[in-house]
Amino acid sequence: MRYRSQSVAYWYFAVAMALFGLQLVFGLLSAAKYLGPDPLLYILPFDVTKVIHTNLLIVWVLAGFMGGTYWLVPDESRTELHSTKLAYIQLILWTLMGVAAIIGYLFRYGTGNKLLEQPLPHKIVIVICMLIFLYNIGMTIKKSGRFTTTEGVLLLGLVSSAVLFLPALLHYENYTVSIYYRWWTIHLWVEGVWMMIMGSFLAYLLIRLSGADREVMEKWLYVIVGLVFIAGILGTAHHYYWVGVPQYWLPIGGLFSALEPAALVGMAIFAYSAMRRSGLAHPNAQALHWTIGSALFALFGAGLLGLAHTFPDINKWTHGTLITAMHGHAAFYGAYAMIILAMISYALPQMCPGRPEKGTTMGYWAFWMQVGGMFGMTLSFATAGIGQVYLERVMGMGYLDAQLKIQVHFLMLIATGTIFATGVGLYIFDFFRYRPVLDRADDTVPVSGDVGNTEAERGTV
């Protein structure tokens, strides 16, 4: 840790870890309900466990992004944060908002609008948190006068996330129109601006971990951003299938969604070539596992599995089945959960002096159990989804009867989900195992692999 104020990241990561653990509790509970009968039918029905599961994901991933940014920006701009106090106020507000939302959902206090269930007061707090965050980051960069491409892309991603949240605050009389704008927030976050955040984290980590040349990495970061937006913006169309919008969204969705893997292939090549060019120079091999793993799992989950059901002629049959759950789980985990775990794995040894920099045995168990478990979960959803599509949509068997036929896949889901959750449990335990020492900025700690950085300074904009 070179700058004392970077320590705020630790608390963001800690909150993210706690909520990640809680997310899995509700995930496993939801999965168990697929087997039924449900003894909690009137205490904690599926709609409640599911809404908590998805909302915790949003809250912890964003907390992870914010923590990652508070870690990254001082390093890139070579200065202390503008205000650590603001950062802590923001974290407290954010956590309170998240926890209050979860408690509210237990009592059905929510908007009932998928993924935007947060009631208006909570949404306003979200906006306030984002504004504090952007102000704090903006001021830090302004003060330092050093603004790198990685930061530029990151900042643009964060500002756009805030702007795209605005349609979610409005009310629409027409359900189809409300679906139309809901995706401006959800899709353009997930497949647009969050990708920018992921891309810039990836660039930062690759530059630090592999000592890859900054100028080359940042050039490719631009190309990836371009590809993300060509495919991502018009790719919103694949959410407009069959919801009451004009016909032309079908071919547009088919074409541009097919391009979406291009950006992810770009990121995977980006990661692989960085690693090849410089060798595994950095001692923190565990962070490198997560970084490369994220690029590859995102390509698999978001890219390939998305492509698998994105053409209108296929989606006509798979729309609204467990095939979507297959894609959703693998994509979110690969692209967002893993990149945050990469960032944490990179930053943690610098904040916790006792922690070995190269990673721990438990950390490797956590990595492989999570990757293996999530792969198994993806397969379970996929086989369940294929069975569902075939029996229910193609053969015309009733929904409830078809669900009974695919019970074995739900058993598989719970088994692999348990492996995954164990991996996450190990990661969380490993996270809290070493005490952080946060009140010192340490120049004697080997500055993690900012190799080639003297040359890299030319890459600033």
Next chain:
Amino acid sequence: MTNRQSRIFAIAATAISALIFLILTVDSHRQFPELTHSKNITPEVTHGKDVWHKYNCINCHTLFGEGAYYAPDLTKITQHRGEAYLTAYMKNPSNFYDEQKHRRLMPTQDLSDKEIHDLIQFLDWVANVDNQGWPPRPILVTGGMTAGSAAAGEDPPGAKPVDEGDDPIAKGDRLFRTASPACNSCHSTAPGADMAGPTMAGLVTRAEEALASDEYQGEATDIEGYIRESIVAPSAHLVPGAMYSADGTSFMPTGYEDSLSDEEVDQLVAYLMSIK
């Protein structure tokens, strides 16, 4: 490619995509009123939408295929189930499905009568939105398999096309799958396979028994008449069971009297008479 060129690529790609997207958004708004029949969005429909949100329906069900995958899609539910059925269902789902058998059950939601009524109006508005003909084949809640189904005007899968000269039974068979709402979305023809409505297997025997018993309330005097009456006036005689009727009203949709011609009703009766 230089750093500058790659930056220009990123900015231009984003700007052009965003511009096209915005133009299409404006055009979509131009078409929304027609595609969604927005003139039919009455205060009842709007309130029904609020009910849909208030009870968090979308975190189990899907609508337009969007939502959670724990419960059936409801996009076209009002084309499969009449208001009387849906009302009774929402008052107590456990009258209709058995958690031991289906392994899941919708919890009773304590909706008021007004909420139920408006929710059904909302779902009916949804069912009529022009969504490019999705789903391509009806999504049934239960049953199926034995009852192939097809979109209106198409042949049911595996069925031979019928023409003018065909037997009335063959024509009735086709009507059973193509009438709107399709009979086979609630009735199977497999023995013992009761869905939202009773199975059609053994119908003739049951009709005979009903006609002979004292409980029969309708006006029919023979089996053909009994079947005809049950199609055009479902509430004339009620089959016992809380899942089939409430307050003297059958859950079977009404309206076949108008939507089917006399000849078509004859064909349907001929088909149903032919089932063992």
